[in-house]
Amino acid sequence: MQGEITMLRAEIITADAVAKEYRLSEPLAREIVAEETQRALRRSWVAWLVFLAGLGLAGFLYFVPGSDKTAAVWVLLGSMGAWMLAGRYLAGPAIRKAAKDKAARLAQLHD
Numbered sequence: 001m002q003g004e005i006t007m008l009r010a011e012i013i014t015a016d017a018v019a020k021e022y023r024l025s026e027p028l029a030r031e032i033v034a035e036e037t038q039r040a041l042r043r044s045w046v047a048w049l050v051f052l053a054g055l056g057l058a059g060f061l062y063f064v065p066g067s068d069k070t071a072a073v074w075v076l077l078g079s080m081g082a083w084m085l086a087g088r089y090l091a092g093p094a095i096r097k098a099a100k101d102k103a104a105r106l107a108q109l110h111d
Contacts, residue, residue, distance in 0.1 A: 012085065013092050022103040032098050033091075037084070040091035047086045054079015 019029035041047050054075060062072035 011092070012088050013095050018095060018099045022099040024099060024103055024106070028102065029099065032102060033088075033095055036091040036094040036098055037087045040094065041083065041087035044087070044090050047083055047090060050086045051079060051083040054082060 013033065015026065015030040015033045018024060018033060019026050022029075024032070058072045058076035058079060061067050061075055062069055
């Protein structure tokens with residue numbers, strides 16, 4: 001093992017990738033991804049920090065006298081997107097575990 005370098009792969013997991021990798025139906029994969037992403041969004045302080053920072057900046061831009069209100073709306077939409085991406089990224093290991101467990105249970109049913 002001398003000289004071996006392991007690299008961590010950081011990626012956003014999609015329902016399509018989960019369905020193909022674990023041989024699950026597309027609706028089931030979407031359900032797993034949605035549930036685990038929601039769980040990560042609720043529990044992660046990093047996700048909440050991303051969302052609240054964007055919300056604070058959008059609120060500041062909105063209420064500053066003479067500022068462009070549309071910029072605040074775009075910042076708010078961007079912060080919501082960043083929040084969702086952070087949740088999906090943070091939920092990656094939980095999505096894989098839930099999909100693996102579900103695939104194993106379904107395989108036992110069909111055997």
